[in-house]
Amino acid sequence: MSAYRIDLAGTRYSFDNLAEVMACASPARSGDALAGIAAASAQQRVAARWLLADLPLGLFLEDQLVPYEQDEVTRLIIDSHDRDAFAAIAHLTVGACREWLLDDATDGAALASAAGGITPEMAAAVSKLMRNQDLVIAARKIENITRFRNTIGLRGRLSTRLQPNHPTDDPQGVAASILDGLLMGSGDAVIGINPATDDLPTIARLLTLLDDLRMGMDMPTQTCVLTHVTNTLALIGAGAPVDLCFQSIAGTQAANRGFGISLALLDEAHAATQALARGTVGQNVMYFETGQGSCLSSNAHHGVDQQTLECRAYAVARRYSPLLVNSVVGFIGPEYLYDGKQILRAALEDHFCGKLLGLPMGLDICYTNHAEADQDDMDTIATMLGVAGVSFIMGVPGADDVMLGYQSTSFHDALYLRSVLGLAPAPEFAAWLERMGLTDPGGKLLRGDPFMASVRGVPALGGLCG
Amino acid sequence: MADLPDITPLRQRLSAFTNARVAIGRVGSSVPTGAMLEFQLAHARARDAVHDALAPGAVEQGLAGWPSISVHSAAPDRATYLLRPDLGRQLQPEDAASLQMDQAQLAIVIADGLSATATMAHGAALAMAMVERLRHDWRIGPMVIAHQARVALGDEIGEAMDAQMVVVLIGERPGLSAADSLSAYLTWAPRRGRLDSERNCISNIRPPHGRSIAEAADEIARILSRARAAQCTGVALAGGEALAAEEGPD
Numbered sequence: 001m002s003a004y005r006i007d008l009a010g011t012r013y014s015f016d017n018l019a020e021v022m023a024c025a026s027p028a029r030s031g032d033a034l035a036g037i038a039a040a041s042a043q044q045r046v047a048a049r050w051l052l053a054d055l056p057l058g059l060f061l062e063d064q065l066v067p068y069e070q071d072e073v074t075r076l077i078i079d080s081h082d083r084d085a086f087a088a089i090a091h092l093t094v095g096a097c098r099e100w101l102l103d104d105a106t107d108g109a110a111l112a113s114a115a116g117g118i119t120p121e122m123a124a125a126v127s128k129l130m131r132n133q134d135l136v137i138a139a140r141k142i143e144n145i146t147r148f149r150n151t152i153g154l155r156g157r158l159s160t161r162l163q164p165n166h167p168t169d170d171p172q173g174v175a176a177s178i179l180d181g182l183l184m185g186s187g188d189a190v191i192g193i194n195p196a197t198d199d200l201p202t203i204a205r206l207l208t209l210l211d212d213l214r215m216g217m218d219m220p221t222q223t224c225v226l227t228h229v230t231n232t233l234a235l236i237g238a239g240a241p242v243d244l245c246f247q248s249i250a251g252t253q254a255a256n257r258g259f260g261i262s263l264a265l266l267d268e269a270h271a272a273t274q275a276l277a278r279g280t281v282g283q284n285v286m287y288f289e290t291g292q293g294s295c296l297s298s299n300a301h302h303g304v305d306q307q308t309l310e311c312r313a314y315a316v317a318r319r320y321s322p323l324l325v326n327s328v329v330g331f332i333g334p335e336y337l338y339d340g341k342q343i344l345r346a347a348l349e350d351h352f353c354g355k356l357l358g359l360p361m362g363l364d365i366c367y368t369n370h371a372e373a374d375q376d377d378m379d380t381i382a383t384m385l386g387v388a389g390v391s392f393i394m395g396v397p398g399a400d401d402v403m404l405g406y407q408s409t410s411f412h413d414a415l416y417l418r419s420v421l422g423l424a425p426a427p428e429f430a431a432w433l434e435r436m437g438l439t440d441p442g443g444k445l446l447r448g449d450p451f452m453a454s455v456r457g458v459p460a461l462g463g464l465c466g
Numbered sequence: 467m468a469d470l471p472d473i474t475p476l477r478q479r480l481s482a483f484t485n486a487r488v489a490i491g492r493v494g495s496s497v498p499t500g501a502m503l504e505f506q507l508a509h510a511r512a513r514d515a516v517h518d519a520l521a522p523g524a525v526e527q528g529l530a531g532w533p534s535i536s537v538h539s540a541a542p543d544r545a546t547y548l549l550r551p552d553l554g555r556q557l558q559p560e561d562a563a564s565l566q567m568d569q570a571q572l573a574i575v576i577a578d579g580l581s582a583t584a585t586m587a588h589g590a591a592l593a594m595a596m597v598e599r600l601r602h603d604w605r606i607g608p609m610v611i612a613h614q615a616r617v618a619l620g621d622e623i624g625e626a627m628d629a630q631m632v633v634v635l636i637g638e639r640p641g642l643s644a645a646d647s648l649s650a651y652l653t654w655a656p657r658r659g660r661l662d663s664e665r666n667c668i669s670n671i672r673p674p675h676g677r678s679i680a681e682a683a684d685e686i687a688r689i690l691s692r693a694r695a696a697q698c699t700g701v702a703l704a705g706g707e708a709l710a711a712e713e714g715p716d
Contacts, residue, residue, distance in 0.1 A: 400643070464480060
């Protein structure tokens, strides 16, 4: 006999367990179909949502989708659950929780005080009942602020990760993209390189380059080379200038093992990076990347849908009070998110759920060339996320990452969002842009020549300034 | 148009060090028309490469009369191929039987992968450069031309041919800067269920901009002789290049 049943319009729909209800209630996406857990029909999908709407939030504390005994992420979620914070919403069903989120009387402060009581599974469940506009309006209420050398996530602000990747990690090639980004007002979330290699001496050279550029231009921002946490630990040990510790994370212990990490390793890395005490206005030192589909791709999904598993990765992230969390939403390919519609939906879900759980969410709004998507889709996603209050997006020269071979957002795209939505960079960085003559007092981007003249003597820029 | 000063000298200085789309200028917040259309052309080229099919005879005619067999994966069309990587790793049932008579030590698979454009441009040339270097040391089977194929399809092909080793030449996922880049994946003792960590990979085979045919064939020959001595490929092959899992059309 099935554990979950609902009679709807003369048809009985049965689900074997809560994971099946959740998977069937999810908006359609190719990754859940690939896993064989998606709803078999459009009507079954709505039936699952109807059933889900009447389930109490507290059920997710009892009926665990990934067994407590088998998975340290589940243990983290259950053991760190804040019962006092949960008390305010414990009486709600999933459907009533949606209405609580959308109610004008529920403000950002109410959401912030409930965050510790909300588990990833609860956030995922309610998001499955929310339309795209619901995901925008609820996320917009939430302001999750983090600090290192500047302040990320303030209302009315949009930060960018300047992503100056180069296929051979050539220092001058990287510096050229950084200079281009700075001229376009990019780089306040982080200046972060995906290295082409895992070679530690090369990564150390890139870290030194970034640090020299930052100090040479007196920039109030932070830098990062996005390499495995074990490499970062080794580089910290060797005295390399590490601001932030990066790691890709996922929502199950087995998928994290596939990434070569555990909570114990992340604990160690977090402590080692904090001990450097390089932040000036705060000590949020971790930078995490996530993305729907990573558990399935490492065959570690426990029959749970990819959006719920993504939310579980946020439980891993929030243990470390990160500076930045970034869902690389369209990178994984069409077998997980097929087209622009599915990528948009996932982007809004990830942003809302991450914010609800208390995280400083950014999005790598992106696609690969085998997905059914193009720049027009990215414009739509960027606009909706901007309205929703996304903390940061990527800045890639011309939106074309020549190292990773995918398309993200350009420096121009961030200018577009700042322009149409009246958003500014992080306050410390905005002041620096003005001081350097890159923007006028109103924040409007200016011609770059006073800046070029003033940084001409910075050795790490080589001859790039002419 | 663009209100950045000296945009041409700046672009020249920056572009000397990177092929990223640097200093493309701006109109207001937006990309100038020329740069926008250049981007669209590059994306269109990549999209067409993804959806291109191996033209009948296009690979065969480059094989200088070397025998070949055409096989299909269990993905019947491109849309299914893109949504179901698992089907691209299996042969359609009737094709497995057609390979069983062909005992070879070395199986060479020329596969479309995510860019038939790359496969048609470089696949046959690389296969014949391999034959030239390897024919005295290895009994090489007929070339297997594989449609709607992922890398791991080579495992089932190699297993059916009872080969010691399979080399899969396959089109890489197109980027904006290159839609015609080929990779070679080398797997010792191919059989279904092999892991990516058990393969070696040579990527960016793309004359004249990337690795040349001769360089790639030399490197493949070197890895083959080391694999035969060590009876393995992948991370277990000492000094072997570990396979970057996110790179290939696996």
